[in-house]
Structures are given as structure tokens and as C-alpha cells.
Amino acid sequence: MTRIPSSGLWILVNIAVLLAAIGGWALFSRSGIVPPAFFPGPGKTWDAIIKGIENGSLVAETGETLLKMAYGWVLASLVGVALGAVIGISPWARAYVAPMLEAIRPLPASAVAPVAIVLLGLTDTMIVALIAFGAVWPMLLTTVHGFANVHVRLGEVNRALGLSRLDYVRKIALPSAMPDILAGMRLGLTIALILTVVGEMITVQGGLGSRILLASRRFGAADIFAGVVLLGLIGFLTNALLGLIERRVLRWKKR
Amino acid sequence: MKSIRAFAIPVALIVIWEAIFRFRDVQSDTLSTPSRIVVALVQGLGDGSMLTATGDTLAAGGLGLLLGSVLGVVVGTLFGLVPVVSRGLRLTFELLRPIPAIAIVPVAILIFGFGYAMETAIVAFACFFPVTILAEAAIRQVPPRLSEVSRALQMPLAARLFKILLPAALPRLFVALRLAVGIALIVAVTVEIAANPMGLGQRLMLAGSSLRPADMFATLIWVGLLGWVLNLGLVKAQHVLFPRMAGSSDAAT
Amino acid sequence: MIEVRNLSLDFGPTRVLEDISFDIPAGEFVCVVGPSGCGKTTLMRVIGGLLKRSAGTVARHGETVKGPARDIAIVFQDYANALLPWRTAEGNVSLALEAAGVAKSERQARIHDLLRRVGLGNHANHYPSEMSGGMQQRLQIARCLAQDPAVLLMDEPFGALDAMTRQRLQDELLALAADTGVTVFFVTHDLEEAIYLADRVIALAPNPGRVQDIFDVDLPRPRDQLATREMPEFLKLRRALFEFMQAFEA
Numbered sequence: 071m072t073r074i075p076s077s078g079l080w081i082l083v084n085i086a087v088l089l090a091a092i093g094g095w096a097l098f099s100r101s102g103i104v105p106p107a108f109f110p111g112p113g114k115t116w117d118a119i120i121k122g123i124e125n126g127s128l129v130a131e132t133g134e135t136l137l138k139m140a141y142g143w144v145l146a147s148l149v150g151v152a153l154g155a156v157i158g159i160s161p162w163a164r165a166y167v168a169p170m171l172e173a174i175r176p177l178p179a180s181a182v183a184p185v186a187i188v189l190l191g192l193t194d195t196m197i198v199a200l201i202a203f204g205a206v207w208p209m210l211l212t213t214v215h216g217f218a219n220v221h222v223r224l225g226e227v228n229r230a231l232g233l234s235r236l237d238y239v240r241k242i243a244l245p246s247a248m249p250d251i252l253a254g255m256r257l258g259l260t261i262a263l264i265l266t267v268v269g270e271m272i273t274v275q276g277g278l279g280s281r282i283l284l285a286s287r288r289f290g291a292a293d294i295f296a297g298v299v300l301l302g303l304i305g306f307l308t309n310a311l312l313g314l315i316e317r318r319v320l321r322w323k324k325r
Numbered sequence: 326m327k328s329i330r331a332f333a334i335p336v337a338l339i340v341i342w343e344a345i346f347r348f349r350d351v352q353s354d355t356l357s358t359p360s361r362i363v364v365a366l367v368q369g370l371g372d373g374s375m376l377t378a379t380g381d382t383l384a385a386g387g388l389g390l391l392l393g394s395v396l397g398v399v400v401g402t403l404f405g406l407v408p409v410v411s412r413g414l415r416l417t418f419e420l421l422r423p424i425p426a427i428a429i430v431p432v433a434i435l436i437f438g439f440g441y442a443m444e445t446a447i448v449a450f451a452c453f454f455p456v457t458i459l460a461e462a463a464i465r466q467v468p469p470r471l472s473e474v475s476r477a478l479q480m481p482l483a484a485r486l487f488k489i490l491l492p493a494a495l496p497r498l499f500v501a502l503r504l505a506v507g508i509a510l511i512v513a514v515t516v517e518i519a520a521n522p523m524g525l526g527q528r529l530m531l532a533g534s535s536l537r538p539a540d541m542f543a544t545l546i547w548v549g550l551l552g553w554v555l556n557l558g559l560v561k562a563q564h565v566l567f568p569r570m571a572g573s574s575d576a577a578t
Numbered sequence: 579m580i581e582v583r584n585l586s587l588d589f590g591p592t593r594v595l596e597d598i599s600f601d602i603p604a605g606e607f608v609c610v611v612g613p614s615g616c617g618k619t620t621l622m623r624v625i626g627g628l629l630k631r632s633a634g635t636v637a638r639h640g641e642t643v644k645g646p647a648r649d650i651a652i653v654f655q656d657y658a659n660a661l662l663p664w665r666t667a668e669g670n671v672s673l674a675l676e677a678a679g680v681a682k683s684e685r686q687a688r689i690h691d692l693l694r695r696v697g698l699g700n701h702a703n704h705y706p707s708e709m710s711g712g713m714q715q716r717l718q719i720a721r722c723l724a725q726d727p728a729v730l731l732m733d734e735p736f737g738a739l740d741a742m743t744r745q746r747l748q749d750e751l752l753a754l755a756a757d758t759g760v761t762v763f764f765v766t767h768d769l770e771e772a773i774y775l776a777d778r779v780i781a782l783a784p785n786p787g788r789v790q791d792i793f794d795v796d797l798p799r800p801r802d803q804l805a806t807r808e809m810p811e812f813l814k815l816r817r818a819l820f821e822f823m824q825a826f827e828a
Contacts, residue, residue, distance in 0.1 A: 084416035091417045108435040169331035176552040177545075178511035181526070183518050184533035184541055223659035226628055229646045231677040231725065241673065245664045264425045264515070271430070271519040279428075283520070286431030294431045298424060305423025322664045322705045 110292045115299060118292035127281075132300055135266055135277040138194060139304075142201025143262040147255055150206045154213025154251075159243065164218060171211060179204025179261060180268050187272065194276075197269030204265045205258035212254030216247025249323075252316045259312055263305050278304075357539040366543035375528070375547060382524035385441045386513030389448025394505050397453045398498065401460025402486070411461060418454075426451035426512050430520050440523065444516050451512040452505045459501035463494035496567040503559045510552050525551075579604050580625065580729065580761070584634035586786075587617075587624060594620055596786040597634070604728070607755055607762045609772035610780045611819060613826040617787025618765045619655075619733050625763060626652050626731045638729075648678060651722035653732040657715045661706045667693060667717050668702040674724035688724065696720045696750065712743035716750075723754070729761045736771070745803050748775060752801060769819040773812055774801055781822050793818060 092112050098104075099111035110118075122128025157163040157171075183200055190196035220243050228238050270279025282297035339359045346358040357365075369375035404411035426447050437443040467490055475485045491498075517526020525548055532541035580602040587595040595617050602608050610618045623629045625636055627646040636643045638650075646652075654660040661670050671689045680688070693699050696716040706714050715735055722730060736744040752775060755762055766772050772779050776795050783790040796811055806812055 080412055083413050087413045088417045088420070104436055109432070165330045166334050170335050173335075173553070174549070176507065176556055177549040178514050178552070180511065180515035180518055181529060181545055181548050184529045185545065188533045188538065188541065221659050223654055223656060224662070226646075226652070226654070227660055229628065230626070230648075230650070230652050231674055232646065232648045233677050237677070241676070242662065245662065248664070260423075260425075263423075264427055267425050267427045268515055268519050271427070282428065282431045286434045289435065291432070291435055294435070298428045298432065301428045302420065302424035305425065306420060309423055320664075322707065 107289065108291050110295055114292040115295040118290075118296035119299065122293070122296055128296065128300065131276065131278050131281050131297075132304070135270065135279065135301075136304065138197050138269070138277065139201065139262050139266045139308075142198045142266070143205055143259060145198070145202040146205035146258055146262070147209055149202070150209030150254065150258070151213050151251055154210045155217050155239065155244070155247075157210075158214040158217025158247070159239065164214070168214060171207075171214070175207055175211060179207070179265060183265075183268060183272060192273040192275065194273075197266065197273065200269050201262050201265045205262045208257035208261065209251070209254040212250040212257075213247060216250030217243050219250075220246045249320055252312075252319065256309065256312050256316070259308055260305070263301070263308070267301065357542055361539040362542045362546065365537075365539035366547060369540065369543055369547070375544070378523075378525045378528045378544075379547070379551065381441075382510075382513050382517065382526070385444035385524065386448050386509045388441070389445040389513065390452055390505055390509035392445065393449035393452030393509075394456050394502060396449070397456025397501075397505075398460045400453075401457040401462075402464050402491070404457065404461040405464025406486075406490075418457075422454045427515055427519060430516060434520065439521055444513055444521050444523075447516050448509050448512050451508055455508065456501050456505050459504065460494075460498060463497035463501065464490060466497065467493040496563075499559075499563055499567060503556065503563070506555055506559060507552065510548075510555065514548060579639055580763075581637045581640075582625070582634070583637075585621075585624065585631050585636060586633040587620060587629065588632045593786040595624070595631075596788045598787070598789050599634075600780060600789060600792060602761060602763065604761050605759045607752075607764065607775060607777045608780060609764045609766060609776035609778075610782060611766060611769055611772045611823075612782035612787070613784055613823060614767070616782045616784035618782050621782070621787065622652075622731050622733055622763060622765050625729075626650055628652075648725060649728045651725045651727035651730050653715075653718055653722050653730065653735045655734045655737055657711070657718045657735075657738075658706065660718055661714060661721075663706050666703050666705055667698055667709070667720075670706070670717055671721045671724050674721050678725065692720045692724055693717075695723070695754065712739050712747065715739065715747065719751070719754075723758075727760055729763065730755075732762065732764045734766055735764075737767070744771070749801075749803065751775070752799075756800070769823065770807065770816060773797075773815045773819065774803075774806060779815070779819065781819065784826060791822065 096111040096113065099106050099109050099114075119128065157167050179200070182203055186196045186200045186203070190199055224242055224246060228242055233241065266277070267279040270277040271283045274280045274283060278297045278301055282294045282301075285291075285293035285297065343359045346356075366375075404414075429447055429450055430443070433443040433446045437446060471489055471493055472485070475489045480488070513524065514526040514529075517524040518530055519526075521527065525544060529541060529544045529548075532538070532544060582601070583599050585595060585598040586593065598621065610621065612618050620629065624631050625643065627643050627650065638647075662673065665673065668689050671692055672685055675685045675688060690699065690702065693702055696719055698713060698716055698720065701709065701713065706717065709717065715738075719735070736747050739747070748771065751762075754760075762775075764772070764775060773795055778795060779793045780789060781791040781793065782788070793815055795815060797806055797809060
């Protein structure tokens, strides 16, 4: 995971570069390489954001997007970790089930969207189901890997100490698998955001995805950019948040 | 013995699925039976429609892959060679990276309309960031001894780059390519599902909305197969081209 | 009291241990030496219940060993892998007490007592990754002692440590063993360490592993790193063991 350099000078440099990049954006927009009506600059984008916040629409839609994303991701996490633990611990399950899972992995989750629509219609439930389906795979697979690869020695310590099965899972296997599980959850988060946007674009019933698609139909480029900025922000912040949690949970790792 | 167990459950599920539909004579607009799906798949391939759609998706996706990867390698190499640039741009890069490629679709529609160009642009955007990161890592991981030697020999930058650094980074760049190919396929199909009326994604959506579930599932399976075959091909190529690369597992997500 | 009778172990077609018999009375300190691959670690693991024997018996107090027992503590050679990296020193020792069902209120006192005994009293809140190799090995020993074991099985526990730390831990181990009266089964490739620590030394010959000789160590206790190692009896045993090993160098 790349980290932003934390020394004071470099923070300033990065901010300066960012401002320069925004300036570059403004120049590009005005240059006419792409018609400015299709590629507004930072100023117009900012105006659109403010307007959206003031009339409440942007806030409401961001909330909708976040809610769907959260439901889907949490559902996927619960199923992924629980199922992954069960499969990961049992060599029997691994032999019979894991190859099947590996085979489904390369399937793009978004390709399942038409199936989801057919089964659940153009509803928010469909979107949450789609998100959960797509996000569960990295979590499931990394969890299986984590539980299956508890160090041999720890397994022997477990036997020597005579821990119960439940205690083994709680005190040894789960913490041991945690780095893998968290990595999977982070991947799942990225997938969740993508599928939320895809779902909202297809159903056009609310949320930022719908907003930007509708905006494109009426050539409201500034609104599109406003939505894209917010989506990028959601991606950035959720990832950063999870990264912080990850660092806290895994603080025992060698610095 | 191992492979038998791997197939046991899937085969059992397929048989049960088929049996339920046959014995209860279920007619469905939304689901289909394995046998009908296979028929639909064969038909789709036979009448060329599946292949046309595949060609469209691969063309747009491939072009986007090329564009995004080349740009990614160029920028990643720059980042790797001149760490100052990399560190300075870190914040900007990290703010742009989490933007889902699919969110750029409406912008691309405005600029390019529907069709190949729009899809290529989105795929390129999606491939650019991961390839840049991996390319930078690949250049950084070239053993310092090699760069020192090239500098001691006073090679001009171009020669240093093309004769020593890039060849040394090639195995890792290939892994980046594998990842990018996967991303390109997924993003291309996703763009087609969400907005672009062409290719396999559109075929999927049309089959679903016109209540042809066998066709829909057949296309879905085809997409999965496509991704699997592409990845397998690249893994094999990797083993042939870079036989001594350790830890090049295709379990890397 | 550990009784090993005609113990044999096969890994597939290969016989790894052959017809091994000996007794270890309670409280005795036994060392096992032999060239690499002779099966001394394997023998220890069988006694610990981690491996199943192919023939013969291993019994404790007359009862056959069927699996790991809570009062047999195993100190592994790769200490880093045997500790829980996500728990502090305190947490690691606590694991053994939790497994034994010790009430939470009692645990604190016992944990700190054990940590103090192995010299980690000030490191209760440190993670294994923050400790040196010697400290990690001591932590593992502390956790093993928390099991209140009747038997301590140790697999080359000091092998990965530097000479100074090794000598210090040898003396600490001897003191602990004398204090608690625990039976110790100590595997090592260091012949001098074996003589220094043991009441008896079992010499295992390889391919397949079998007991070639059992030496009584007639040296006074408590042992001293300088004095004991210069005694004639020590040197005599040293020569005997070296000659034993020589036979397999060829």
C-alpha cells in the first residue's frame, strides 16, 4: 500500500503539486482541446458541487450511494469471513469447494448484473445483492487462504495446550488470518464502489451513479464532474479509513 | 484423485439443477437449464453473433489496454528513475486513483459519444493506475548493482534504460501486464453493461431484457471462459519467457 | 515417569526410528544427541504426542500416550513461529492459562511471576516482534511453564542464539528445573551443552534412529559454566561423545 510521504516538507511539495495539477486542469479545460462544454474546469465543477450541496441533492445522493455500498460490503464481509473460516479450517472443504471458487473468481462481477436484474428487477435490492456478490469473492478467498495457512507450529501449540475448537478459531486462527482478511476487505471495498456505480447507472433510480448518467444525457458536464469528484472522494476516504483500522488491528507487525 | 474432488460438487450441482427443471417441467423467463444453456452457447458461436460481440469487446478493450499500459509503463518508469517526481506527485496520484473507471463513463460519452473510442478511453484510464504502480515497483526492484554498472560504464540514459533497466524489469512488467489484461476485460464488459451498446456486455443485457435466459447465461459463461483462457495463456507465456521467476503465482489479485 | 518400549516409527517406506527403549524417571534431566537426521526431534515429537508411533509403546505412569497432554510442555526450536505475534508477552503466557481454564483474577499474578522468573518482568507489554531472539525463547519457556508441566520437551531451544545468551539460558533452565522438579527431555546437537545440562545423555545413531548408548553424567550439581566444564569426568564424557559422533562423520 502506497503511503503519502509524511515529512513536513514533502507534504507541502505534494500540496503545491496538487494545486499545480488543478491549475493544469483549468488550463486544459480552457484550451479547447476538448470542447469546454464537455470538460469544465475546477471552477465550474466547484460551483456545481456547492449548488448540489445547497439544494441538498448532492448530499442525499451521496448518502444513498454510501448506504448501498455499506449494506453490500458489510453483507459480503460477514458471509465472506464466516464462509471463508469454515472452508479454510477444513481440509475436506478445501479439497471439494476451493477449486470451484477459484474457477469463478476471474468472472467479472459486473457481468452478473443482467442476471441480478432478471431475478430482482431494477431495484435497490438488486444493487445491494450485486455489490455483495461481487465483493464477497476477494474476502472469501483471502479468508480461506488465511485460515488454511495458520503456521504449522501454531497448530501444534494449539494441540499441546489442548484448546477447544472454538478457542482455536477465536484465539489462534482468526488473528493469524487477520492480515489476509483485511486485505480482502480492502479489495472488496474497491469492488463495492465500482458495482454501486454500475448498479446505479443501470437502474437510474438514485445515488451518484444515476446522477452522473442523467447529467450526461442533458449535457450537464459540470454536474458529472461534481459527481465524479465525490465518487473519488468516497473511494479515497473509505480506503483511508479501512487502512487506519488495518494499521490499528495489525499494530503488532514488525515496524 | 485431487481433480476428481474438485469437480465433484460442481458436477453434482449441475445435475441437480437440470433434474429439478426437467422433472418439474419448470418454464421460466428468468432461469434456464444447463442443457439449454449449452445449446445456446453452441448456437451463439455457430451463427457468429457471439464471436462478433467478442471481437468488439476485445478490440475496444485491447486498444484501451495498450494505451493505458504504455502510458502506465512510461509514467511508472519515470517515477522509478526519478523518485523525487514520484514523491511529489504522490498526493495527486492517490487522489485520482480511487476514482472508479466506470464513473468516467458519462464524461467519455459526452466527448466521444457511444462506441469504440469511449470504451477504449475508459479501459485505458482503468489500466493506467495499477500499471504505473507496478512499473514503478519493477524499475525500483532492479538490483542496484546493475544500475551502478551502467553508470560506471557511462552509458547514456537511453541506452541505460533500454539495454539494462527495462530488460531487468521485464518479468515484473509482464506480471503487471497480466493484471492489466484482467482489468481491461472486466472494465470493457462493465462499460458495455452500463452504457455502451456493443460487445459482450450489451449481448448480456439484451438477452436478459428480452427474456432469453439461456442466451444470457451462455454469454456469462463465455465471458468467464474468455477471462480464464486469457489468464491461462499469459501464465503459460510467463513460464516460457521467464522460467526462472520465483513466486509468480497467478493467485495475485 | 516416561516409559519407551520398542518404539519404532515409519515415514512411508522408510523406517525412521527403530526399536527404541528407555525409561525416564520423574524429575530427571535427559539430553538426546546424535548426528543430523538421526531422528532425535522425531523421537521428541512422538513422546509429546504430536506423532503417532508405528510400533512399540510410549507410556506415562503406565498409560499409553495417545496425543498431546496438557502437562507435557513443548519448547520448539523456531520460537518465533511458536509465539502469537499479535499478543504481548503477557498475552502469550496467558494463553496457556486460558487453555487450562484458570480464572481471570488468578491469571495476572501468575503471568507476572512467570515472566519475572524468565527475566522478562519488564517486558510484559512488548510484542514478540519487539524482542530479541533470546527474549522470545525465554517467553516461549515462560508459556510452557505456565502449563505447570510435569514434563518439558525441548527441541534444540538454544540453537539459534549466540553463545553468551545460550550459556545464560542454560543456567536459568537448570535453576528452573531444580526449582520445579520438572522432567526434562532436551534435544541438542551441541555435545558439551548436553553433558553440561543432563543427568543422562542418550546417543542416537542414524538410519534408522536407534539408541546406541546411554551415558550417565556423574557431575555434581549445581553445575558451573567454568568449573564443571573443566572437570575430568566432563572431559571424559566429551571424548566419548565426540568419538560417538566421529563414527558418522565418515
